[in-house]
Amino acid sequence: MPTDEQRATRGPAVVGERLHALLERRASGAEAAPLETFARLLLHRAHDYVDTLADEEVAALVASAFRFYAAPGEELRARAIAPTYVTEGWDASVSVVETVMPDRPFIVDTIQAALEAEGVERRALLHPILAAERDLTGRLISLAPPNGGARRESFVHVAVPRMTDVAALAGLEQLIRDRLGDVRLVTDDFRAMLARAQEAAAELDGLARSGAGAGADASAAADFLHWLVDGSFVFLGYREYQVMTLGGTRVLLVRSGSGLGLLRRESRSAFSRPRPLAELPEAVRVRLLGDRLLTITKTIAESPVHRRARMDDVGIRQLDATGHVIGERRFLGLFTSKAYAEEAAEIPLLRRVLRQILAAEQVVPGSHDYKEMVAIFNVLPKDDLFSATPAEIRADIEAVMAAGRTGDVVVSLRPRPTGFSTLVVLPRDRLSGEARQRILETLARRAGGPCLGDHLVLLEDRALLSFTFAGDGPAPTGAELADVQEAVRDLVRGWRERLEDELRARHGAAEAARLAARYRAAFPDEYRASTPPARAAVDVALLEAALGEGAMRVALGDDRALPDTSALRLYVPGEPLVLSEFVPVLENLGLRALAEDQVVVTPHGGPRLFVQTFFVQDRQGRRLDAAAGPRLVDALLAVRAGRAASDALGRLVLEAGLDWRAVDCLRAYAGHAAQGGVGPRGLVIDALARHPEAAASLFECFAARFSGRADTAPLRQRFLESLDTVESLRDDVTLRALCDTVEATVRSNYFATPVAETLAFKIRSSGLAHLPRPRPLYEIYVHGPAVEGIHLRAGLVARGGIRHSDRPEDFRTEVLGLMKTQTVKNAVIVPVGAKGGFVVRRGTPADAYRTFVGALLDLTDNVVAGRVVPPRGLVVHDDEDPYLVVAADKGTAGFSDLANAIALARGFWLGDAFASGGSHGYDHKALGVTARGAWECVRAHFRELGVDADTAPLSVAGIGDMSGDVFGNGLLRSSHLRLQAAFNHRHVFLDPDPDPTRSFAERERLYRAGLGWDAYDPAALSPGGAVVARTAKRVVLSPEAQRLLGLASPEASGERLVQAVLTLDADLLFNGGIGTYVKAAAETHAEVGDPANDAVRVDAEALRGRAVAEGGNLGFTQRARIAFALA
Known part of the structure; x- marks a missing residue:
């Protein structure tokens, strides 16, 4: 296969240069120039085709084609081959049909028509015209582009699906040769036939x-x-x-x-x-x-x-x-398209026929009847007009006019040399797809032969159906014709009447009357012409359901209008689906959307509704298996309702036979694997999607483990055997890691009753080798449409806060670092640490927090009357584990009451002691618990330096802003502090020479209002001070700010300013923010695990502050702390 670089650089000239060297080895001296010309002309418009081939394959293709083209022999030659390396120099994935003959019209059309007639798909077609000079034996002497008066030859190369049957190839070759022989006969004699x-x-x-x-x-x-x-x-x-x-x-x-x-x-x-x-x-x-x-x-x-x-x-x-x-x-x-496009009344011969008919009818020129007869004449099928007598055409016109006057059904039949033709005229509102098909079948039975052609014309109030049948029997006449006409009348009983019959059969008389009144006139003519009433009755029921629920409904069925497709019908209230948004959803479900049809439905007294039909196949181009229909419909509705994501895993619904919840379970494990460092989420998802057998086996292992099956070893063995077909090492490692995680899962709410919309998995992390260290004892991973998160515990008795994370791709890395620090911080209180974090996928942070905490409790034992009781209906693979407590953290300072309310509602044994800091406990932020502790550390540092931190005018650089708990409280511990610079995730704050009293008052105002640096009063800044965007491309600094930061240039980016703040020559660097900003020089950014701050992170050895206070847990890596202490 060609590389991406080769594809990107291919073009006619480049291909010529690249092939030159490869073709030189395949050509003798005299052949070299013609071969190079042939290659250039053959590949001139072949980019899509040759892009699938390696350079050596292209060279072999060209050389093989040239040998066939250049060989002496008959003027008309054809071959059909299945190229192999031995025979043609390349192992082709296709078979090839090639022809050579003097150039003339119809060559390409005829070859394509012959292949179509044989049911042979055309994959690619190359058709250069060449100016060739040959000797008397047919040997090629020279070759050039088709200019001037040189003899022109046509060469055709068609790629078709691989055929290995020698007899089939020989038959195809003979067919093409015969067809081109016919082309030669026709074109050679064309002028003679005109003459x-x-x-x-x-x-x-x-x-x-x-x-x-x-x-x-x-x-x-x-x-x-x-x-x-x-x-x-x-x-x-x-x-x-x-x-x-x-x-x-x-x-x-x-x-x-x-x-x-x-x-x-x-x-x-x-x-x-x-x-x-x-x-x-x-x-x-x-x-x-x-x-x-x-x-x-x-x-x-x-x-x-x-x-x-x-x-x-x-x-x-x-x-x-x-x-x-x-x-x-x-x-x-x-007859040509020009002939069919021309009005019949303007065509010689037909023009005379029309005049004869008008004269026989004695209509007045310009009158209503005159105009109607001319209009009907012009819409009658031209093939019928050409073959019919004036009397027959006149009878057809009269039949159409009579049907318009009476609203009746008229059938006229006339004999033809090979059968008979029929014109059926009926009221337009009685035409339906079903009626048309039934009329065709009835007449074909009477003809005793197949229908050779049919034609539909829709007038304002009438429909004309024309059929031509092959058959040996005479056309019906007299009483027999009357019987046929009566049978057709029965077939075309009004569409609306038959819809009412179908509704009555399904819903009873009373409901049918209501629905008929509502939908009788709701469907457009095109819909009624193509949709049987039985199908329409189903559509009515689904439209009613969609309208009542205010949500889309879906149905799947075969559709015979397009071969090998299924019809996916969507019943949509409100506005129709936007194709550019919806087609990717279908593709993620493993579908190919070939066409779309939209019907606007206008119920009486109700809003507009839409029936959107997508004609779909699976990824192999096949009609969908009927058994997969319910799974596919449920999956599509789940995606539409936001209960499931739309990604490549969706195709497992069709290809692995899984329902959407099973797929979502695998999606959850893929999310955990990505968070655990197995690989990017997209690659983990692709590994599952590419191997549906392994994915199905993996879910079966999970289902057996948590549905109470005793022996799961055979299922694991089946999964391992499915890996034998996995060629990619990365995919193999990924799938094994997923299997290990399933086996390390000790609890899940997947099978809980009622069904859990948000999934939770309790995993014994300590045994998973693919997880980064330190590995907690347990972790609970939560996955749902509104929230994704994790709770890590280093031991059975552990505590720690739950934070609202802003790192959706690596929140586990963030929480793991916090848990590690929490373990150290809580060593005096509880034996080990814990930490949790979640990201919001939909809705508000408070709603996401409720869902997250509820999912944790789904898997947690309770204590009732002194006995440990596991959650009802859960299959448990671990020991008793009732200890679960949570605390406030970043973004959840006010949520403790929410957690306690959930605990109380569920009867959890800790009640309102479940979450610390609620209305019945202390307010973490109001009391400044963390900041007070950090300030004690500041006091201790400066006491060792002989400085009183409470009264000294310490210069400070900060990480955070005044709206935060730790930073806001910490920077209010002393009114003597001189905060010269700080930053948060949005802004950089600079105050080169602050007035302690005035700046303290402004900081206090921001704290109480919960505002960031952009709300800082400019009047409170010292000369040269400013607040700038952290994302700024270019900031012009004042001389005062430049001196403060120690920068050589008066211009800097926002990210460079962050680094300058971190390395500021200040008494104190106070960290009260989010992120890891300092590493050891020996560490890489990848090892830190905080990619959002890679651009601004500095080495600990470069810090110039006298002391550092860590109110935030992750500002420094552990190695950075050591490096700073030793510097």
Whole structure:
């Protein structure tokens, strides 16, 4: 396969340069120049195709194609091969069809039509035109682009799905060769066929001028031939037949030597030998001996050239001077798109027919009837108009007009040489897809043959259905025709009436009447024309449900309108789905959306509703398995409702046979693995999505473990066996880590009753080798649509706060560092530390906190009447564990009452002692507990330095802002502090020479109002002071600020200012904020585990402050603390 770099640099010139060296090895001296020209022309527009091939494969493809092209031999050559390295120099994933012949029209069209007829998919098609010079033996002498008057040759290379059956390849090769032979016949004889048409037209013009009885017909026929020659007909064949008397018997035979194009091979004609007229089929005798000078017939045979369509046969009778038939000219071909686009009333021959009909009807020009007849004439299928007699067309027009007057159903049938054609006229509101199909089936049974073509025309109040059937029996007439007409009437009973019948059968009379009144006129004409009432009744029920619930409903079924697809119908209240937003959701569920259809439904007295149908396949291009339908529908609704994420794991619903909750369980484990350092979340998800068998086995292991099954060893073995097909080492390691985590899970609320929307997993972390150290004893991972979080405990009896994290991708790293510090801080109070953290996925932090705490309690034992009681319905794989307490932390200082309320509501044994700091306990921030402790450390540091920290005007650099608990309280411990610089996550604060009294008052104001540095009163700043954005690209510093920070340049970025604040020459660096800003010089940023602050972090050895106070837990790494102490 080519590399991304190779793909990015490929273009016509680059390909030529790259191939030059590779092709030199494959060409002799004389071949080199033609081969290089051939490669350039072949690959000129082949980027998408060759992008899938390596350079050596492209060179081999070109060399193989060139050898076939350049070889001497017949002018027309074709081959169908399955290239291998041995035969062609490359192991192709496709088979190849290639052709060579002199350039001419229809080559590509014909090849494509032949492949389509055989059901062979075209993967790629290259079609260079080349100017070639060959010697008399056909050997290639030179090659050039197709300029000037040189002989032009067509080369076609088609990539098709790999075929290994030798017989199938040989058959395909012969078919293509035969079709191109037909192309050669048609194009070689094209001018001759035009000349014959012009000769025929001249004969007819002469007959018209002669004043004979057929003069008017001859003139019209001549005009029609001129119209055909003028781009309205693709001439494919021509032949003349003569009527003569042999041995007293009138016979019909081919005029020898007259055949052209497809009809050149006269020996194949049924009339290559004389046949008595009396023995001919009646239809042929009527055509030959009847009174119509020109006849047009639609044949049964498909054209082998240009496009797949039934060919048209145009016959012109030849008369002697006495008006007797002496022969026929016959043209075979296809009417062009120009012919079909032109109004029938403007086409020669048809124009005369219309005039005859209008005259026979004696309508007044310009009148209503006149205009209606012309309009109907123009919408009737042209194939019917060409083949019908004026009387038949007049009868059809009258039938359409009669149906308009009476609202009745009219059926007219007329015989054709190969069957019969039918026109069905019915009220437009009675047309439906089901009715159309049933009419077709009924008429086909009567015809005894297949339908060769059908056509639908919608007028303002009527619908016209035209069918042509093959068959040997006569068309129904008289009483039989009346029976057919009555049967069709029954079939087209009103769509609305049949919808009411379906509603009554499903809902009973009373509810059906209500729904019918509401939806009878709610659906547009296009919907009623294509949707059976039974389907519509289902749609009505689902629309009612969507409307009542205010939420989308979904249904899945096969749809025969598009092959190999399923129809995913969405019933949407409010506004329709935006395709650019919804199609990725389908793709994540493993679907390919091929097309979309939208119907606007307007119920009587209600809001608009939408039925949006997506025609979908699975990723292998197949119709969806019906058994997967309910799972897919549930998954789609879960994503739409926000209960499940939309990512690549969604395709496991189809490919692994899992429901959406099982997929979400795996998604939760993927999230934990990402947080635990196994790999980025996207790669973990991809490892599961790429291996549905392993994913299904993994979930089965989990389900068995927590649904009470005794022996799970066989399931683990099955999972390990599924890894044998995993080729990627990274994926293998990832999947094994997930399995280890499942086996380390001791509790889960997945199977709890009622069903938990937010999943929780209690994991024995100490046994998981892939987790970073230190490994807690247990951790509870919480995963849900509104919140994701983790609670780590170093032991059975541990305490610590729950924080609102702003690090969604690595909150476990943050919480792990806090737990480690908490273990040290709590050593005197409790044996070990604990810490929790969560990120908000949806809703408010308070709601997310409630959900998170509730999920923790889902897995925690209670104490009732002195006995430890596990949660009801949980399968437990660990010992009794009732000790769970929480405390306030960043972002949750006011949430303790919420936690206690949950504990009380659940009857948890600790009651309002569950969370410290509630309304019945102390206010962590109001009392400044942490800040007071930090200040005691400050006092101790400066006491050792001989300074009284409470009264000395200490210069301070800070991490945090006055709205925070630790920083805000800490910077109010002394009114003598000179806070010169500080930063938080948004701003950098600079006050080069602060007035202690005035700055203290302003800091106190910010603390009480809960405001950040951007609210600092500029009047309270000393000269040169400022508050700037931490994200600023360029900040111009005052001389005072520049001197304070010790910067050489008066300009700096916001991030550079943060580093300067950290290394400020101050008495005290006070850390009361969030983040790790100081590391040891020997540490890397990756080891720190706080990527959000990599750009501003400094080394401890660079600090210039005399003392550091750590109110925040993670400002320094442990090695940074040591490095600063030793510096």
